[in-house]
Amino acid sequence: MLNEKPTVKSTIKGWLYLLPMLVITITFNIYPIIKSFLMSFYTKYDFYNDIVSAYGFSNFTYLWNDPDFHLAVRNTLVFVIGVVPLNIIISLAIALLLNKIKFLAGAFRTIYFLPFVTSTVAIAQVWNWIYHSDYGLLNYLLGLVGVNPINWLNDPKWAMPALIIMSIWKGLGFNIVLFLVGLNNINTRYYQAAEIDGANAWRQFTNVTLPLLSPITFLVTVNGVIGSFKVFDEIFALFQGSSGPSKSALTIVYYLYEKFYTEWKYGIAAASGVVLFFLILFVTLIQLWYSRKHVHY
Amino acid sequence: MKKHTWLKVMASTVTVVLAALVMAGCGNSNSSSSSSKGSSTTDNKKVEITFWHGMNGPYQKAINSIIADFNKSQSKYVVKGTAQGNYTALQQKIMAAAKSRNLPTISQTTYTTVPDYSKSNLIEPLDNYMLQGSDKLSSSDLKDIYPAFLKSSKYEGKYYSIPFSKSTRILYYNQAILDKYGIAKPKTWDDIVAAGNKLKADGIYGMGFDRSWDMEFEGLARQAGNPLIAPGTLKVNLDTADTLEAANLIQNMVKNKIAKTAGADNYFTQGFIQGKAAFYAGSSAGVTQMVAQAPKTLKWGTMPLPSYKGKKATEIAGNDIVMFKSASADQKKGAWQFMKFLLSSKETAKWAMATGYVPLRKSAMDDTDFKQYLKDKPYNQAAVDSLDDGFQSTAFLGFSEYRNDLLEAVDQMITKNADPKATLTKLQATTENIIKTNKQ
Numbered sequence: 001m002l003n004e005k006p007t008v009k010s011t012i013k014g015w016l017y018l019l020p021m022l023v024i025t026i027t028f029n030i031y032p033i034i035k036s037f038l039m040s041f042y043t044k045y046d047f048y049n050d051i052v053s054a055y056g057f058s059n060f061t062y063l064w065n066d067p068d069f070h071l072a073v074r075n076t077l078v079f080v081i082g083v084v085p086l087n088i089i090i091s092l093a094i095a096l097l098l099n100k101i102k103f104l105a106g107a108f109r110t111i112y113f114l115p116f117v118t119s120t121v122a123i124a125q126v127w128n129w130i131y132h133s134d135y136g137l138l139n140y141l142l143g144l145v146g147v148n149p150i151n152w153l154n155d156p157k158w159a160m161p162a163l164i165i166m167s168i169w170k171g172l173g174f175n176i177v178l179f180l181v182g183l184n185n186i187n188t189r190y191y192q193a194a195e196i197d198g199a200n201a202w203r204q205f206t207n208v209t210l211p212l213l214s215p216i217t218f219l220v221t222v223n224g225v226i227g228s229f230k231v232f233d234e235i236f237a238l239f240q241g242s243s244g245p246s247k248s249a250l251t252i253v254y255y256l257y258e259k260f261y262t263e264w265k266y267g268i269a270a271a272s273g274v275v276l277f278f279l280i281l282f283v284t285l286i287q288l289w290y291s292r293k294h295v296h297y
Numbered sequence: 298m299k300k301h302t303w304l305k306v307m308a309s310t311v312t313v314v315l316a317a318l319v320m321a322g323c324g325n326s327n328s329s330s331s332s333s334k335g336s337s338t339t340d341n342k343k344v345e346i347t348f349w350h351g352m353n354g355p356y357q358k359a360i361n362s363i364i365a366d367f368n369k370s371q372s373k374y375v376v377k378g379t380a381q382g383n384y385t386a387l388q389q390k391i392m393a394a395a396k397s398r399n400l401p402t403i404s405q406t407t408y409t410t411v412p413d414y415s416k417s418n419l420i421e422p423l424d425n426y427m428l429q430g431s432d433k434l435s436s437s438d439l440k441d442i443y444p445a446f447l448k449s450s451k452y453e454g455k456y457y458s459i460p461f462s463k464s465t466r467i468l469y470y471n472q473a474i475l476d477k478y479g480i481a482k483p484k485t486w487d488d489i490v491a492a493g494n495k496l497k498a499d500g501i502y503g504m505g506f507d508r509s510w511d512m513e514f515e516g517l518a519r520q521a522g523n524p525l526i527a528p529g530t531l532k533v534n535l536d537t538a539d540t541l542e543a544a545n546l547i548q549n550m551v552k553n554k555i556a557k558t559a560g561a562d563n564y565f566t567q568g569f570i571q572g573k574a575a576f577y578a579g580s581s582a583g584v585t586q587m588v589a590q591a592p593k594t595l596k597w598g599t600m601p602l603p604s605y606k607g608k609k610a611t612e613i614a615g616n617d618i619v620m621f622k623s624a625s626a627d628q629k630k631g632a633w634q635f636m637k638f639l640l641s642s643k644e645t646a647k648w649a650m651a652t653g654y655v656p657l658r659k660s661a662m663d664d665t666d667f668k669q670y671l672k673d674k675p676y677n678q679a680a681v682d683s684l685d686d687g688f689q690s691t692a693f694l695g696f697s698e699y700r701n702d703l704l705e706a707v708d709q710m711i712t713k714n715a716d717p718k719a720t721l722t723k724l725q726a727t728t729e730n731i732i733k734t735n736k737q
Contacts, residue, residue, distance in 0.1 A: 048395045048417045128561060153561035156712050240563055241385065245712035247705060261389055263698040264413065 033277075039270035047266050059271035069272065071247060072255040073279075075160065079251060080228040082164040083171070088220055091172045095179035096209075109180070113173035120170070124237030127166045128153070153239065156248035163249050167234050171227070175220050182216030183209070214295040222287055229280050232257065252276045343375040344627045346635060347401035351387035351616070352380060352462070355585070359651035367638050374631030384616070395419055402624040403632045408449045408617040409692040409700070411457045416694060421620045422455040426633035434637065441658040442640065445613055448528075449689040458617035459636045462654050464582035465687055466512050466611045467679040468603065472596035474501060474575040483576070483603045486517070486546065492575055493555030504556040505565035505574035510547055511707045512612040513578050513602075517543035519612075519688055520605040525703075526691040531732050536718075536725040543605075544717040548710050558711050570595060578602060580614060581680030585653045588676070599679035601686070609686040615654065655680050694735035702727050 039045070044054035063069045094112065098105050115123060130137045131152035139149040152162040190208045199207060210217075232253040235243060243250035243258070252272060260269035352360050357380050364378045379401070381387040387405065394400045400419070414420045427434055439447065446460035470482060480492045493503020506513060515525055521539035526532070534540055550556035557574065559565040569577040570591050584599065591597060602611050618639070620632050638644055646661040648654065650670045661667055662681065671678050693699075706724045709715040 046417070048419065050396075132561065151560070154712060240561070242708075245560075246709045246715075258701065261385075261392070262701055265698075 036270045036273050039267060040274045042267045042270075045267055047264070059267040060275075062268055063271055063275060068247070068250065069252075069255060072250045072252045072272075073275075075249060076229060076231070076251045078160060079164060079167070079231055080225060082160070083167050083228045084221065084224040086164075087168045087171050087175060087224055088217065090168065091175035091220075092179055092213075092217075094172065095176045095183060096205075098176065098180060099183045109177065112176050115170045116173035120233045121237045123166070123170055124234065127162075127238060128240075131162050154245050156244070156246040159239070159244040159248040163234060163238060163244070166238060167228070167231065170234070171224065175224070178216055178220055179213070182213045186212045211296050215297055218287070218291050218295045222284060225283055225287065226280055229276065229283070252279075343373060344625075344631050346374055346376045346403065346624075346628055346631045348376055348378045348618075348632075348635070349381050349387060349390065349401045349404040350378060351382065351384045351405055353383070356462075356652050359648060362651070363639070363644060363648060366644070367635055370638070371634070374634065376631075376635050398623065400621040400623045402628045403618055403620050403636070405461060405616045406458075406619055407615075408452075408458050408460075408689070409696040411452045411617075411619065412692055412694045412696060414619065415452060415457060419621055419623075420457055421622045421624075421629060422457055423450075423459070423620060423633070423636075424455050426629070426636075427456050427459075432630075432633060432637060434640070438640075438658075441642070441660050443657065443659065443684050443687065445684070445687040445689055446657055449613075449692065450617060452692060458619045459640055460657050461616055461618045461639060462652070463613055463615035463657065464580045464654055465613050465680045465683040466516060466578060466602055467581045467599050467683060468601065469569055469577040469579055469587065469597060469599050471569065471572060471575050472598060474572065478575075480575065482600060485603050486605045488603060489576055490550065490555055493550065493553075496575060497554055501572070502555065502557045502574035503576060504550060505568050505577040505579075506547070506551075506556060506558045507565055507579060508559045508561070508563050509704055509707055510558060510578075510711075511703055512614065514543055514547060514707060515690060516602065516610050516612050516688075517546060517605050519610040520608040522606070522608075524688070524691060526693065526699075526728070526732075528691045531691070531693055533725055533728045533732065535728060536722045541717055541721055544710060544721060548714075548717055551711055552714070566590060569597070581655065581677070581683070582615075582653055584676050584680075597676075599676045601679050601683040610688055611683040611686055613655075613684075613687040613689050653677060653680075655684060693732060695731040699728050699731050702731075 040059055041055045041057070042052045043056040043058045045052050098108055098112075101108075131139075133139065133149060133151040133154060136152070138152070143149065150158055152158045186209065190212065191204055194204045194208050230253055231251050235249050235251060235254055236257075239245075239249060243254050253276065256269045256272045256276070259265045259272065348364070350357075350360060360378060364376050368375050381390045384407075388410070391400070391404055391406065395417070406414075411420065415422075426432060442460070446463065447456075450456050450458045450460060468483075474480070474496070475482070478492075478495055480495065481488070483489045483492065489503050496503055518525055518534070518540045521543055523534040523537055523539050525534055525540065527534065547556070551558060557565075557568065559568060562568065564583060564586070565574070565577045565579060566583060566586050567590070568574060569579075570587070572595075581599070587597070601609065618636060620629060620636075624632065639648070640657060642658055642660045642664065645657045646664040646667040649656040649661065650667060656662070656667065671681070702724055706715075706720045710717055710720055
């Protein structure tokens with residue numbers, strides 16, 4: 001059965017298996033992507049009647065010259081750099097600890113996973129309260145160690161850190177579970193061998209755990225980078241339908257949303273989506289190239 | 298035999314998937330009509346008018362009862378109202394429905410979308426129904442409706458919307474603070490600044506603003522003599538001396554700790570309840586929240602906003618109702634009857650009493666129920682008293698883009714302490730550019 005040669009019948013059979021997923025992917029992913037690529041070149045566009053009277057590159061030159069878009073790109077990069085590495089380090093640390101304790105590990109896993117499955121809006125509501133400048137929990141705790149109250153959500157300098165902290169916390173659970181799977185997949189014999197060779201806990205971690213965990217780390221990184229580039233709902237919910245004080249949390253997707261839904265500039269919105277697409281593609285390709293050398297399967 | 302089985306399995310899987318897709322597609326296209334309540338069998342002969350709105354909770358209840366009244370009042374039409382979430386969601390749904398040609402007969406929307414909707418040929422001018430024919434509004438009707446509402450319903454010489462859920466900006470005051478510090482109710486903005494200076498030592502603000510103080514800013518500019526965008530000519534007055542003075546007044550109040558904006562709280566309601574400020578410039582629609590949240594011990598009241606430079610002006614906010622071109626002639630006729638019903642003195646008074654929005658016409662004030670209502674709930678008086686000085690900002694093509702920029706500028710003047718002169722000069726240029734590009 002496994003060595004069956006491809007025949008017309010078996011090819012049809014294969015396609016039939018693929019069909020349901022293909023139909024869904026093409027309708028809801030591929031077609032919209034093609035459409036938005038096209039839309040980014042519409043310079044004069046009657047959206048409701050779908051009449052395009054002029055094509056061109058002016059949407060992209062608009063983005064090139066728009067300080068708001070520059071800000072959005074900058075903020076997005078700051079967000080990605082702020083969230084992804086810290087998220088990975090913290091979730092790996094927690095996963096290692098969870099892996100060590102057997103007692104109540106399941107309960108802890110559930111607790112850490114909860115934020116991931118809770119709706120972003122509900123989470124943002126709670127964090128809104130935690131961050132509150134007058135009676136927020138965070139400022140209270142900071143006050144105990146002598147830090148002056150920080151106006152987290154109203155100060156343009158602190159809005160982005162506030163967003164990053166919330167996003168790291170929210171993303172932890174999923175990564176912890178992935179890391180736990182990875183840790184469980186490492187054969188204990190490696191550790192036994194390392195022990196015989198006289199490796200201490202730290203050496204075991206750097207020479208056994210880290211290399212053998214690299215496929216999961218790679219998966220988590222790529223996933224995290226792509227997800228962080230597309231951040232939107234956290235901002236919308238945390239800053240209650242705005243992009244933060246003085247646009248301090250304006251990201252590319254928020255920019256796209258604003259252009260599309262409130263300013264009705266469809267071409268520009270599509271163009272910013274295309275820029276984001278290539279930005280993510282570029283970063284992912286770099287990661288793939290890097291993984292060739294450093295990920296051990 | 299074996300082959301037959303998998304063929305059957307495959308065939309049935311494909312059928313199920315295709316059927317599911319088809320059904321999902323159908324479900325989508327029908328959702329607008331099937332999601333509204335009521336059985337279609339009994340209403341077979343009646344013309345169905347679909348009405349989308351953004352009212353939730355008690356507001357939705359009020360609107361449903363008015364719709365039920367209308368459906369009972371005549372036998373030809375049946376209005377089916379559907380709540381579409383909040384205003385933002387409603388706006389997005391209209392956009393999606395316009396694209397997929399699934400628009401309702403009428404919908405709630407802000408009048409500021411009228412220029413863009415009419416340019417895209419989505420909405421029907423109401424002149425043929427409102428000013429002509431057997432169902433038209435009489436001239437006494439037209440005089441009875443507050444002029445600010447009629448003005449904003451008109452775009453390029455034609456009526457495109459009727460006013461519906463409207464509120465004004467009013468001033469809330471904390472009676473206990475006023476009594477303790479011997480402060481009289483303010484007549485002018487200078488009085489508020491003076492009160493703020495008096496209260497500053499005790500850590501109490503004179504005035505609280507919502508996160509965005511664009512409405513107070515526009516009100517002050519209007520009182521100083523210039524609308525931010527002149528109606529008709531669309532001359533932009535954002536960098537004039539008067540506008541700058543208005544922005545400076547509010548920014549200085551905040552800088553000098555005489556006033557505070559709500560920031561992440563969005564509305565200053567909480568701050569006001571906690572006694573952080575003697576006054577709060579807020580929406581009259583916020584009265585409902587204030588009543589719900591303020592403890593019984595808090596003595597508070599409302600009054601119209603004080604005058605500035607000897608003039609009074611208060612911005613009216615809220616939504617209108619528009620009629621879409623895609624509806625059938627019969628639906629449009631019925632929709633107008635419903636609109637007229639909403640504008641009637643009795644219904645507008647009922648609507649105002651149920652929701653705290655302002656009544657749309659002057660004669661509603663003579664309604665005995667409404668008089669009793671104001672007597673029972675005196676805090677609703679201020680909004681009604683403000684109506685004669687009410688104004689609405691000028692709508693034009695590209696308004697929503699301009700509004701984004703205005704809100705951003707106002708936000709930066711507080712959160713970044715941006716220089717008003719530089720900010721407004723930049724806003725002036727951007728706005729002029731928006732108006733220019735949209736004219737082409």
